Amino acid sequence: MSWTATPNTLLLLSSGGAGAESHHHVAPTITYAFAALLALMVLALALEEKIHAKKSLITGVFAIVALFAGAATNILPIDHSEGPLNDVAWVRNVFGETLRLPVYIPAIDWGVIAIILGSSLFVDVVSKSGLFTYIAIKLTKASRGVPILLLTYYGVMTVVFSALLNNVTAMLIVGSLTAVSLDKLQKNELLLGFLLVEGLLTNIGGLLTLISSVPNIIVGNAAGIQFIEFFLVASPYVAVATAMTIALGARRFGVRALASETEKAEALDMVRSFDETDGIESRSFFWTAAALFTLFIMTLATTSILPIVHELGMGYVALGFAFAILVRFKAEVDRFYRGVDWDLLLFFAALFVVINVMEHAQVLALIGGGLERYILSLGEASSAALLAASALASAVTDNIPLAAMMAKIIGALPDMALPPAERPMDLWWAVVFGANLGGNITPIGSASTVVAVTVMHKHGLPISFGRFVRLALPFAVVHIGLAMAYVVLFLRG
Amino acid sequence: MSKLDEFESAFKSASKARYRLTPRHFETILVITDLSEASGSRFTEDVKDFLSVIADGGPGAAPEWTHHTTGSGEDVVSLLEVVERVRPDLICTYRNLHERARAQPFSLGSHVDVLTQATTTPVMLLPFPAEGSQRLAESCKKTYNVMVLTDHLTGSDDLIDHGVRFTEHGGTLVLVHLEDDAIFERYMSVIGKIPALDTEVARDRIAAQLQKEPADYIASVVETLSAALGHLTVVSRVRMGHRVRDCATLIEDHAAALVVMNTKDEDQLAMHGLAYPLAVELRDTPLLLL
Numbered sequence: 001m002s003w004t005a006t007p008n009t010l011l012l013l014s015s016g017g018a019g020a021e022s023h024h025h026v027a028p029t030i031t032y033a034f035a036a037l038l039a040l041m042v043l044a045l046a047l048e049e050k051i052h053a054k055k056s057l058i059t060g061v062f063a064i065v066a067l068f069a070g071a072a073t074n075i076l077p078i079d080h081s082e083g084p085l086n087d088v089a090w091v092r093n094v095f096g097e098t099l100r101l102p103v104y105i106p107a108i109d110w111g112v113i114a115i116i117l118g119s120s121l122f123v124d125v126v127s128k129s130g131l132f133t134y135i136a137i138k139l140t141k142a143s144r145g146v147p148i149l150l151l152t153y154y155g156v157m158t159v160v161f162s163a164l165l166n167n168v169t170a171m172l173i174v175g176s177l178t179a180v181s182l183d184k185l186q187k188n189e190l191l192l193g194f195l196l197v198e199g200l201l202t203n204i205g206g207l208l209t210l211i212s213s214v215p216n217i218i219v220g221n222a223a224g225i226q227f228i229e230f231f232l233v234a235s236p237y238v239a240v241a242t243a244m245t246i247a248l249g250a251r252r253f254g255v256r257a258l259a260s261e262t263e264k265a266e267a268l269d270m271v272r273s274f275d276e277t278d279g280i281e282s283r284s285f286f287w288t289a290a291a292l293f294t295l296f297i298m299t300l301a302t303t304s305i306l307p308i309v310h311e312l313g314m315g316y317v318a319l320g321f322a323f324a325i326l327v328r329f330k331a332e333v334d335r336f337y338r339g340v341d342w343d344l345l346l347f348f349a350a351l352f353v354v355i356n357v358m359e360h361a362q363v364l365a366l367i368g369g370g371l372e373r374y375i376l377s378l379g380e381a382s383s384a385a386l387l388a389a390s391a392l393a394s395a396v397t398d399n400i401p402l403a404a405m406m407a408k409i410i411g412a413l414p415d416m417a418l419p420p421a422e423r424p425m426d427l428w429w430a431v432v433f434g435a436n437l438g439g440n441i442t443p444i445g446s447a448s449t450v451v452a453v454t455v456m457h458k459h460g461l462p463i464s465f466g467r468f469v470r471l472a473l474p475f476a477v478v479h480i481g482l483a484m485a486y487v488v489l490f491l492r493g
Numbered sequence: 494m495s496k497l498d499e500f501e502s503a504f505k506s507a508s509k510a511r512y513r514l515t516p517r518h519f520e521t522i523l524v525i526t527d528l529s530e531a532s533g534s535r536f537t538e539d540v541k542d543f544l545s546v547i548a549d550g551g552p553g554a555a556p557e558w559t560h561h562t563t564g565s566g567e568d569v570v571s572l573l574e575v576v577e578r579v580r581p582d583l584i585c586t587y588r589n590l591h592e593r594a595r596a597q598p599f600s601l602g603s604h605v606d607v608l609t610q611a612t613t614t615p616v617m618l619l620p621f622p623a624e625g626s627q628r629l630a631e632s633c634k635k636t637y638n639v640m641v642l643t644d645h646l647t648g649s650d651d652l653i654d655h656g657v658r659f660t661e662h663g664g665t666l667v668l669v670h671l672e673d674d675a676i677f678e679r680y681m682s683v684i685g686k687i688p689a690l691d692t693e694v695a696r697d698r699i700a701a702q703l704q705k706e707p708a709d710y711i712a713s714v715v716e717t718l719s720a721a722l723g724h725l726t727v728v729s730r731v732r733m734g735h736r737v738r739d740c741a742t743l744i745e746d747h748a749a750a751l752v753v754m755n756t757k758d759e760d761q762l763a764m765h766g767l768a769y770p771l772a773v774e775l776r777d778t779p780l781l782l783l
Contacts, residue, residue: 133503169496176501184508269511275709278507454497 026362030073034361037066041354046397049444055398056346063350066357067104075360076103107356108349112217114315117345119211121322122296123165124339125329127173129289130279132161136177137276145185145267151194151255154178155246158198159238162205163212164297167448171202175455184270192461193253196468197245199452200475203439204241206448207234207432211300211314214348215403215435222407223428224420226304227314233429237486241479248475285328296321348400355404368409376413376427383426383492384484390434391480395441406431426491433483440476443468506702510648512714514721517658519547519556523581525572525608526562527591532627533562539629540585540619543779546636546661547583556582563591569607576612584608585617588776601772609756609782615655616756618772618780632777633750637664640749642740644767646670646707646731649755653714655781656753657725665726667747668714670707671740671767672733677703700733707731737770744778756782 041062048055070076079085089103126132139157143149154174161170178194206213210220210230220230249255258264280286299317304310309317326333358364375389376382393402410416410427439446443453443465449472456463463471524540526533537560547556561575576584592602600606601618609616620630641656643649646668653668660666677700685692711729718725730743744752752775756768772780 130503133500133507137504137507172496172500176497177504180501180504180508269513273509273511273713274504275507275509278509279503451497458497 026075026360030075031362031366034066034069034358035363035366037062037069038354038358038363042397042401045401046444048398054343054347056343056350059347059350059354063104063353063357066354070357070360071103073361076357077360078103104353104356108352109218109221111221111313111315112214112352113345113348114313115211115217115318116214116348117340118315118318118320118322120166120340120344121336122292122318122325123169124336125322125325126289126293127169129286130277130281131286131289131293132165132173133177133279134276134286136173137274140177140181140274141271141276143271144264145271146258146264147185147187147190147255148250148257150181150185151197151250152246154194154198155201155242155249158201159205159208159242162202162448163208163238166211167202167206167213167446168451170205171199171448171451171455174198175452179455179459181271181274184273185267188459190253190255191459192456192463193249193255195452195456195461196471197249197253197475199449200249200440200472200479201242201245202448202452203436203446204238204245204479206436206439206446208238209234209300211318213436214400216432218400218403219407219428219432219435222411223425225425225428227301228304231301233491234432236490237433237483241482244478244482245475248478252471252474288328289325292321292325351401351404355401355408358405359408364405364408365412367405368412371409372413380488380492383430383487386427387430387434387484387487388480390431391438391441391476394435394438395445395476399435399438399446403431403435406435424492426487429487429491433487434480437476437479437483440472440479441469442472506705509709509713510706512650512653512710512717514657514717515650515654517654519582519658521579521581522547522556522558522583522585523576523579524558524560525575525584525586525590526560526622528562528622528627530562532622533560536560536622536627536629539633540617543619543629543633544585544617544636544659546659563604567591569604572604573607573611576608576614581614583617584612584614585619587619587621588772589621599773601769616782618782620777620779630777633779635661636750637661638667638747638749639664639751639753640667640669640744640747641753642669642671642743642767642771643755644671644673644736645755647710651783652753652755655783657718657722659751659753659781660725662724665728665747666718667728667730667743667749668711669730669740669743670704670711670732671730671736671743672700672703673736673767674733675735677733704731704733736767737774740767740771741774744775749778751779751781753781753783 041059044051044053044058044062045055048058051058067076071078074080076089078087078089080087085098085100088100089106090098090100091106092098136157139153140150143153154177158170158174161173175195175198178198179191182188182191182194203213206216208231210216210225210227216230219225225233258267296317299306299309299321300314303314303317326336329336355364371386375385378385390402390406393399410431413427415424436446439449443449443463449468453463453468524533524537526536528536537558541558559579559581561579563572586605586608588605589600589602590604590608592604601609605616605618609618620632622628623630636659639656639660641649641652643652646652647670653666656666656668680699681692681696684690684695708729708731711727711731715727715729718727728747732739734740743749752771754768754771756772768782772782
């Protein structure tokens, strides 16, 4: 087999998808071998805790192996024709200039990396202003220390923070506040229930906006869903699922109102002793951060219609706001660079490389074929089946590889070649809902539920895998069932 | 530091101890002396005059005063039996009670030691009676300036309540939180030997946090007392320093007529680490030991 470079090489390298399979043939044995490699990586990611290895290392090792195997089997877009570009990978830009790039560089979706890097830096700096702790404590005081109100306010706050920040940061803020406030209110027996409900709600909140979770960013980018459109579609589901989760949680864990006037007065006195301004070191920075955060959300929401900005994308917006707020700490920005989750970013980069190699090895086409045969052939129930399958897969392994693979596979389906208005969107939404909600089935299903379990352990509430599943499963069944109904009834084109 | 710990620390810092005023009443006050009956009665009258802020009423009825003179053969156990029988709300006595070596400047005497530790009743420790007249020492002035002195002020509602009760109308209540700089330096020297910890950051942040908590607490005291009483001036003194030398300076600077301190140590049957050396050192200053 040989690879001949064409002017379409850029497409093959960076977006691949349907285009890749039409340009070269790969022997089935090679495809199966690479499929086995992919399965091994997914398994290793599922056993991440057991093998005590970080995600970035696992995917990094597999990326290195996959690239070597890809080059050795001649499936990568490396030019083997005679001439100045012999044995190198290259891309041609819109001006017709040929750029020599290592084959793994265009394999990475830099737009996604930019969004994650920019928004995490921005959120990290904003959190130093005391804005999020201010809001969290204000809500605690508004609850007057009444447990049922506290659960409701913390639940809604979890959803909103998950939507606007990310689900891990939301769980860190709300989980740590929950532990402190319930301890203050001498209601430690409610901590497990509160943390579980909040952990589940992070994944509900993760559905609310395009930037709430990585699967949303990946699938949304691939499907061409804009920020506002994403919000308008997801918000009715999120509102209903949030209300149901809080109601179920209150009933299951015995979270009630306070009975006597004495209890109410004591609880009110206790929550009043929280000082929401304690974390605010500079009022001017606090207000600057609040204004920039509002502007950040508004800019993300309108990126698609803003002149010039829409050409640069959401990654540019996120990085732009990150550097704008870093000016406040211009002499110590390295402190924030150290705080960046490099494990997550390198994980994405390596994952994109692996997926790209799998694409060239026709593994994604193989999976797509299976998907078409067994799930998409179910007609009206296909999106519901895809949602359930995505949820189950996300429950036991990372939802990001799933989202990245499904984005490629669905993007390569024949229906996706139709004009935008005629494309069936329910499959995209099925992956978004499934990838997010699958995290509610097991304690390892999402990074935020891992944080919830960590808070439980830290406060002397060890919870086994089995117990978590027993407690969370009724909620997850409701969430996934509701999502299946929502996608089938309202999102089928 | 993990992000989880970072947020939890932020919320713990925001969760502040707030002062709640609980009015204190003294229905029975026991004055213990080793004087003759007549001198003891005169001494009791002097104490009543000195503590007119509680003798003259205030909230609740005027207290009942009882005078007990320890006989020459009375031991500490008998004295405790008297306390048990009278069940006073306050004991007033003086240093080196029932001691032969009254001039002994390095202790309070065994009777006072036991009274402060073996009973739960607050003890007003007065200067030794004046030589000759055997009256209350002239250094005892009206309690317009009362100082609450501790190395752990945050949450010490009981100390503040007593300070408030003993401050004359229109007087000044000085709240002192003194962090022992010798202990602080010892921890800093240990931190300085741990490569994983930034010594300068630790020094700045720990010192700031140690002083921030009592300062926040005092702010809540000011807020509460302004709303509930209004006639007291509250002065805040939060600092690091030498536990005896700096305390003595503060007492002198503020002309404290009474110093309120904790003496009960939960871990041992001995006076609280800060209270004993101060009680021995400040021989002319009346102390209220809780």
